[in-house]
Amino acid sequence: MRRLHGVVYFLLLCCLTSRAQTTVADIFGRTLNTRGITLVDWDGFMANPLLKFYIYAPTNAALPGSATLTANGARIYFDANSTVSSNGPTKTISLTSTSIGVPIRMSIFPDRDSASEEYTLTIVFTASNSIKQTNTVPIHVIDQDRQRTNAFMTTVNFDKDATGFFTNASRRALVQQAADDWCYFFTNMGTAKVSINAEQTFIWSNNFDGGYYVRNTNAYTGYQLYAYGTTNSTHRSGGEASYAGGVQTSNGVALKIKRSGGFEAEIYGNYNTRGWLFLTNESDWLATGNLGAETNDFYSIAHHEIGHALIFNEAHPGFNxxxxNGAFTSAAVTNYFGGIVPIDTSDHLNGSIDPESGQGSFGYEYYGSIPRKRWVMTKLDLLCAQEVGYTLRDVSALAALTWTNTALTPAYVGIDYSNALSATGGIVVYVWDVVSGTLPPGMTLDSFSGALVGTPTSSGTFSFDVRVRDYHENQPGVTQTINFVVSPPPALQLSLFNNGAQPRILVAGTTGQHQTIEGSGNLSNWFTLTTNATGTNLFEFNDPDGWQSPTRFYRALVVP
Ligand SMILES: [Zn+2]
Known part of the structure; x- marks a missing residue:
């Protein structure tokens, strides 16, 4: 029997000690297991920010251990050394210390709707003694996509397709989508209408060994893109702006960008003859890596070649x-990238990884620290487009971190209070803290929401500096001085009304304040009649015994 007791005791100990959790923390050291991870889907169809989190082994785990992370969404991905699939991504890390977190990064491939999404991160930790611990952490996706029409238009003209490649409507739609996805980020810049016959564009023959000029048979504003099938010995596609055509003009001023160009789509495949995947669903972003030995994603290559036609080609004076100069050198580009961004002889940004998404930038799509699948534009590409001569729209990826509310409503001593400071811009996962001065006694600042909450215990005007930082490491954030007034609550006002059989007692206090109404027959012994549990400002009580007592006095008191 003693032996059996020993076994039972051992099992109980085992269950108790396995309760320590695998912990997820953010870059500011905040534990996220309950609150969840937040990802951001920026406005527009572009590579979203790759956000860093830390995984900590359970504090009582036998180490070294490992953790396998999965998420139940096809568009979610981890940084490199991970897999993606239609069931969601997987990444395995090793954990050798309970005190040092292992960094992982996560993001979500863009969509086009504006709906926020919820997923679950599952972490299966396995200790060196094979004991497993499973944790689930919510994943919240803030979707910043806005439903608005393009301001700068690209008209895609398929009339020059002699191959029949674009007789297929879904192929045409993918070309228009790829062009629209670039142009979404441009303002209309007031570009002048291009009249019939005013613009000249070169149409390439097969093998890029000749061609002919066309003049536009339609008037348009914006850009005209001639998209047509082609074939050549290396099975490469092409994209370029028109050398022979004019530049865009705005109010009579010449801009540094051209107004037409071409997209030559190789009809047999991309550097092979495996054909194309014509995918329209964003969840199919992971279908191919566009490598030589696989069937490539038509959208990816259309996106790339149209990027040449609109931006990355020497026919554009701004790109030239x-x-x-050998590089993009504008302040916007260098401030973001941390230096100039070299341009190679293929007009590609060879060697440059977009800092916030981890994706290779334009022409460097096979590189980067995220799964290399469908090609989409990066924030760096957009800043380069700006240097070429496009004016960029007010999209979330470009918005600077800014305060939007510094004015807190006054508080009253003893009354529950909650009111939030607010900010906008940056990568919108914020951390709020007090960097100088002190909060009123009884109050705290919620580091996630910027809400000042609590029940103040003393009155006065309190001045303190609050800093908000967005989801970047080693950034100063933006600090504001907050002046916050805590007042003594106004005195209670008690009114008594003749309400037939029952006296009606009305207490006017302050919303959120709790009072009791007390009664007495002699002004020395008081008894509680009722309590204002809901904290309403005007609190009413009808006393059923009021007229039956020989004498009854009433008073109201604030409940501490
Ligand atoms: Zn290229």
Missing amino acids: TART
């Missing part, structure tokens, strides 16, 4: 200047 950068190319002559």
Whole structure:
């Protein structure tokens, strides 16, 4: 029997000690297991920010151990050394210390709706003694996509397709989508209408060994893209702006960007003859890596070649200047990238990884620290487009961190209070803290929401500096001085009304304040009649015994 007791005791100990959790923390050291991870889907169809989190082994685990992370969404991905699938991504890390977190990064491939999404991160930790611990952590996706029409338009003209490649409507739609996805980020810049016959564009023959000029048979505003099938010995596609055509003009001023160009789609495949995947669903982003030995994603290559036609080609005077310099050098580009962004002889940003998404930038799509699948534009590409001559729209990826509310409503001593500071811009997962001064006694600042909450215990005007930072490491954030007034609550007002059989007692206090109404027959012994549990400002009580007592006095008191 003693032996059996020993076994039972051992099992109980085992269950108790396995309760320590695998912990997820953010870059500010906040534990996220209950609150969840937040990802951001930026406005527009672009590579979203790759956000860093830390995984900590359970504090009582036998180490070294490992953790396998999965998430139940096809568009979610981890950083490199991970897999993606239609069931969601997987990543395995090793954990050798309970005190040092292992960094992992997560993001979500863009969609086009504006709906926030919820997923679950599952972490299965396995200790060196094979004991497993499973944790689930919510994943919240803030979707910043806005439903708005493009301001800068690209008209896609398929009339020059002699191959029949674009007789298929879904192929045409993918070309228009790829062009629209770039143009979404541009303002209309007031570009002048291009009249019939005013613009000249070169149409390539097969093998890129000749061609002919066409003049536009339609008037348009924005950009005209001639998309047509082609074939050549290396099975490469092409994209370029029109050397022979004019530049865009705005109010009579010449801009540094052209107004037409071409997209030559290789009809047999991308550097092979495996054909194309014509995928329209965003969840199919992971279908191919566009490598030589696999069937490539038509959208990816259309996106790339149209990027040449609209931006990354020397026919654009603005690009030609950068190319002559060997790099993009504008302040916007260098501030974001941390230096100039070289341009190679193929007009590609060879060697440059977009800092916030981890994706290779334009022409460097096979590189980066995220799964290399469908190609989409990066924030760096957009800042380069700006240097070429496009004016960028007010999209969330470009918005600077800014305060939107510094004015807190006054508080009253003893009354529950909650009111939030607020900010906008940056990567919108914020951390709020007090960097100087002190909060009123009884109050705290919620680091996630910016809400000042609590029950103040003393009155006065309190001045303190609050800093908000967005989801970047080693950034100063933006600090504001907050002046916060805590007042003594106004005195109670008690009114008594003749309400037939029952006296009606009305207490006017302050919303959120709790009072009791007390009665007495002699002004020395008081008894509680009722309590204002809901904290309403005007609190009413009808005393059923009021007229039956020989004498009854009433008073109201604030409940501490
Ligand atoms: Zn290219």
